Amino acid sequence: MQDTQILDPFELTDTQRSIRDMVRDFAQKVLEPKAVELDEKGAFSMDHFRQMAELGIAGIPVPEAYGGAGADTLSCILAVEEIAKVDGSMALTLGAHISLGTMPILDFGSEDLKRRYVPPNARGEVVGAYGLTEPGAGSDSAATATTATRVPGGWKINGSKLFMTNASVAGVMTITAATDKSKPKHERISAFVLESGWKGITVAKKEDKLGMRSSDTCYVTFEDVFVPEANLLGQEGHGFAYFMHILNGGRIGVGAIALGLAEGAFERAVAYAKQRKAFGKPIGAQQAIAFNIADMAVQIQAARHLIYHAARLKDTGRPYRKEGAMAKLFASEMAMRVTNEAIQILGGYGYMTEYHVERMYRDAKLCEIGEGTSEIQRIVISREFLGKL
Numbered sequence: 001m002q003d004t005q006i007l008d009p010f011e012l013t014d015t016q017r018s019i020r021d022m023v024r025d026f027a028q029k030v031l032e033p034k035a036v037e038l039d040e041k042g043a044f045s046m047d048h049f050r051q052m053a054e055l056g057i058a059g060i061p062v063p064e065a066y067g068g069a070g071a072d073t074l075s076c077i078l079a080v081e082e083i084a085k086v087d088g089s090m091a092l093t094l095g096a097h098i099s100l101g102t103m104p105i106l107d108f109g110s111e112d113l114k115r116r117y118v119p120p121n122a123r124g125e126v127v128g129a130y131g132l133t134e135p136g137a138g139s140d141s142a143a144t145a146t147t148a149t150r151v152p153g154g155w156k157i158n159g160s161k162l163f164m165t166n167a168s169v170a171g172v173m174t175i176t177a178a179t180d181k182s183k184p185k186h187e188r189i190s191a192f193v194l195e196s197g198w199k200g201i202t203v204a205k206k207e208d209k210l211g212m213r214s215s216d217t218c219y220v221t222f223e224d225v226f227v228p229e230a231n232l233l234g235q236e237g238h239g240f241a242y243f244m245h246i247l248n249g250g251r252i253g254v255g256a257i258a259l260g261l262a263e264g265a266f267e268r269a270v271a272y273a274k275q276r277k278a279f280g281k282p283i284g285a286q287q288a289i290a291f292n293i294a295d296m297a298v299q300i301q302a303a304r305h306l307i308y309h310a311a312r313l314k315d316t317g318r319p320y321r322k323e324g325a326m327a328k329l330f331a332s333e334m335a336m337r338v339t340n341e342a343i344q345i346l347g348g349y350g351y352m353t354e355y356h357v358e359r360m361y362r363d364a365k366l367c368e369i370g371e372g373t374s375e376i377q378r379i380v381i382s383r384e385f386l387g388k389l
């Protein structure tokens with residue numbers, strides 16, 4: 001049954017609110033107490049991922065028939081936002097698992113691929129990853145040098161993928177490879193679903209990073225990896241278009257991570273401004289601090305509107321590419337400003353790891369880079385108005 005009851009200023013439904021509240025409770029009780037330690041160690045927590053899976057979070061937007069919760073995009077966005085408020089790395093892990101590691105198979109896979117790979121991902125028994133970026137192909141992702149060559153019964157893949165989120169803990173990865181170099185750039189790429197234990201797949205390097213330190217980021221190489229014909233995703237030569245479609249949705253999720261990080265830092269800044277006394281009164285009584293809090297709140301609210309709007313467009317089958325890019329661009333740049341101001345409000349304490357806001361500042365930077373840099377978002381948005389000049 002359609003759940004349409006209007007309950008709060010953002011007109012969330014009962015289902016959306018209950019998912020948000022459940023995830024908020026879990027994030028505060030389970031993720032927050034360990035977030036600083038995991039960040040310091042740069043350690044991914046499979047235990048936390050499994051606990052999220054038990055709550056049904058690993059497959060929120062996946063239909064129940066494929067093992068998911070059958071909820072909408074906005075519910076998924078709310079979950080990612082709540083997790084990012086306390087642990088940006090786990091929000092990135094979940095966002096990548098769902099929107100990059102699972103949705104390509106669900107959206108473009110054959111029934112056979114969907115039945116084999118989506119339910120274990122949606123139940124969180126298997127972690128998903130997605131490989132588009134290469135050493136020589138980032139923003140220019142169509143410059144894919146990884147190749148897939150036809151062999152009896154399937155394909156042989158050779159090449160490498162860079163900065164792949166979740167790769168060392170993933171059971172399944174969807175990657176792109178050039179299948180016909182004689183074709184124009186955007187038509188030569190196909191997508192394949194790989195099981196990470198297959199011969200020839202090597203996690204060659206786990207990256208050490210500025211932020212999102214407890215999310216898993218790897219360089220992965222592929223040497224004569226045999227992929228059966230059935231694991232070609234959709235049609236040959238359509239891989240680039242599929243991945244661009246997936247990124248349009250994924251960007252709303254990155255916006256939600258940025259939003260959650262900003263909110264987490266804002267909540268800490270507000271609490272601190274009320275409690276910290278200087279010159280005989282709370283620092284929040286100083287207009288400089290109070291106005292800063294006001295500006296942070298306005299920016300967060302504006303980002304929330306952009307993100308929820310983009311998610312609703314997707315949920316109602318309307319175009320959302322421009323709106324998703326706008327939401328990601330604004331939210332990620334907003335998160336950099338707000339987390340920076342939060343550190344300033346906490347003064348020297350804000351610079352210390354145990355107060356969380358410096359971690360949120362470091363985590364927020366990723367949102368200006370992953371799933372298309374801010375420059376790429378500006379290209380996507382401006383082309384909607386100017387066309388390709």
Ligand SMILES: Cc1cc2nc3c(=O)[nH]c(=O)nc-3n(C[C@H](O)[C@H](O)[C@H](O)COP(=O)(O)OP(=O)(O)OC[C@H]3O[C@@H](n4cnc5c(N)ncnc54)[C@H](O)[C@@H]3O)c2cc1C
Pocket residue numbers: 096100130131132133137138139140162163164165166209212217366369370371372373374375376
């Ligand atoms: C933590 C992390 C996790 C990631 N996870 C994944 C993942 O799971 N899967 C995956 O496939 N990728 C992943 N990425 C890769 C990410 O999507 C790329 O890093 C990003 O798209 C930028 O590509 P690049 O790093 O090659 O930078 P480049 O493309 O080399 O860009 C360098 C600079 O040039 C600018 N630039 C490039 N082209 C233009 C242009 N035409 N106009 C204006 N400016 C331009 C860029 O905006 C940037 O500032 C991840 C990255 C990080 C850091």
